[in-house]
Amino acid sequence: MESRAAILWEQNAEWSVEDITLDDPKAGEVMVELAASGMCHSDEHLVTGDMVLDPEIAKMIGLEQFPVIGGHEGAGTVVEVGPGVTDLAVGDHVALGFIPACGRCPSCARGWQHLCDLGAFLLAGRQITDLTARHHAKDGTDLGTMCCLGTFSPVTVVSEASCIKLTDDIPLDKAALVGCGVTTGWGAAVNAANVQPGETVVVVGIGGVGANALQGAAYAGARHVIAVDPVEFKREQAPIFGATHTASSFEEAQALVGELTWGANADKVIITTGQVTGDMIAPAMSLLAKGGRCVVVSVADIKANDVQLNLFELTLQRKELVGCIFGNANPRRDIPRLLRLYMEGQLKLDELVTREYDLDGVNQGYQDMRDGKNIRGVIKY
Ligand SMILES: NC(=O)c1ccc[n+]([C@@H]2O[C@H](COP(=O)([O-])OP(=O)(O)OC[C@H]3O[C@@H](n4cnc5c(N)ncnc54)[C@H](O)[C@@H]3O)[C@@H](O)[C@H]2O)c1
Ligand SMILES: [Zn+2]
Ligand SMILES: [Zn+2]
Numbered sequence: 001m002e003s004r005a006a007i008l009w010e011q012n013a014e015w016s017v018e019d020i021t022l023d024d025p026k027a028g029e030v031m032v033e034l035a036a037s038g039m040c041h042s043d044e045h046l047v048t049g050d051m052v053l054d055p056e057i058a059k060m061i062g063l064e065q066f067p068v069i070g071g072h073e074g075a076g077t078v079v080e081v082g083p084g085v086t087d088l089a090v091g092d093h094v095a096l097g098f099i100p101a102c103g104r105c106p107s108c109a110r111g112w113q114h115l116c117d118l119g120a121f122l123l124a125g126r127q128i129t130d131l132t133a134r135h136h137a138k139d140g141t142d143l144g145t146m147c148c149l150g151t152f153s154p155v156t157v158v159s160e161a162s163c164i165k166l167t168d169d170i171p172l173d174k175a176a177l178v179g180c181g182v183t184t185g186w187g188a189a190v191n192a193a194n195v196q197p198g199e200t201v202v203v204v205g206i207g208g209v210g211a212n213a214l215q216g217a218a219y220a221g222a223r224h225v226i227a228v229d230p231v232e233f234k235r236e237q238a239p240i241f242g243a244t245h246t247a248s249s250f251e252e253a254q255a256l257v258g259e260l261t262w263g264a265n266a267d268k269v270i271i272t273t274g275q276v277t278g279d280m281i282a283p284a285m286s287l288l289a290k291g292g293r294c295v296v297v298s299v300a301d302i303k304a305n306d307v308q309l310n311l312f313e314l315t316l317q318r319k320e321l322v323g324c325i326f327g328n329a330n331p332r333r334d335i336p337r338l339l340r341l342y343m344e345g346q347l348k349l350d351e352l353v354t355r356e357y358d359l360d361g362v363n364q365g366y367q368d369m370r371d372g373k374n375i376r377g378v379i380k381y
Pocket of ligand 3: 103
């Protein structure tokens with residue numbers, strides 16, 4: 001079948017919107033007609049090279065990262081089902097999880113679907129099912145798909161392990177956001193930071209992920225929710241998602257947190273900046289109280305190894321520094337739960353979408369993200 005998709009042919013290029021050909025789904029796969037795709041910052045890491053493997057290493061282990069169809073925040077309707085798919089049928093509504101969940105590997109079995117072993121194939125650029133491509137450029141070149149999804153195309157073929165079945169009442173364009181940013185941000189606060197009633201929480205970086213960390217922290221009962229972002233528009237938006245205070249820098253946040261807690265400092269700090277760099281860790285850890293926890297959600301340059309961290313403080317003030325992927329969530333349980341909260345008015349999804357674009361607007365959308373104009377930009381099909 002014919003479609004159109006936004007393709008990244010190489011690092012540092014623009015997204016190129018082109019005609020593509022899609023094969024029918026093979027065993028264990030489904031074809032999904034998408035309603036929308038969120039424009040997460042993680043696709044930008046492909047452009048900048050933060051998430052790009054050294055070409056020599058990639059070649060050695062058989063990975064083909066480029067060309068790749070972008071997009072990993074989508075939801076839509078199943079339009080075709082491959083052989084052996086028993087849990088999904090044509091017409092089913094699904095959200096696509098940016099990490100597949102097989103349900104059988106050791107991580108899935110212990111309730112850590114965000115660490116499913118199939119995640120190893122996310123940057124492989126081929127279908128998880130048999131490591132071949134279903135997406136092809138006009139000239140026949142095989143195309144990879146970001147996170148094995150490729151939601152910058154109105155129709156795509158994915159593994160059933162990436163699909164989370166939804167009830168038909170849920171608006172699919174909003175469900176798209178829960179496939180990455182919402183679950184990631186919310187789960188960073190609720191699961192990874194384990195925010196408790198009465199705590200003081202700082203969220204650094206208020207984009208599509210950070211706004212949901214604010215929502216999760218507020219919902220979990222935090223007393224102070226401090227949103228840190230240098231962009232004024234982000235600080236203006238933050239209270240909509242539960243921020244009680246805002247600051248424009250780590251320094252400003254340090255002064256504010258000191259004042260609010262009478263010098264005790266924050267219980268939790270969550271880093272959701274567009275990119276995390278080693279020099280952010282020391283100021284983030286300094287915002288923490290004794291026994292506090294700093295959760296790193298942002299993606300760093302894959303080659304970055306240097307971190308500033310006061311080890312004396314880490315040990316003697318029993319501080320914690322932890323990573324977090326997909327909000328430490330179990331998508332098959334958590335995505336439907338979050339969407340029920342939305343349907344009942346307790347989770348804000350409409351407010352996350354600052355601007356909508358058509359597929360041809362993908363480069364404008366990412367420019368607006370870089371310019372700090374969007375909480376989340378969304379491509380509507
Ligand atoms: N760990 C995961 O599972 C996971 C999942 C999704 C996204 N991510 C990553 O999370 C990060 C955030 O994604 P997003 O889509 O929300 O990005 P975004 O670009 O929408 O938002 C990032 C925000 O950080 C702000 N910012 C930049 N530098 C800052 C600084 N020094 N101090 C405070 N704020 C600063 C920007 O102004 C912007 O508002 C990205 O690195 C993304 O790749 C991780
Ligand atoms: Zn994402
Ligand atoms: Zn698994």
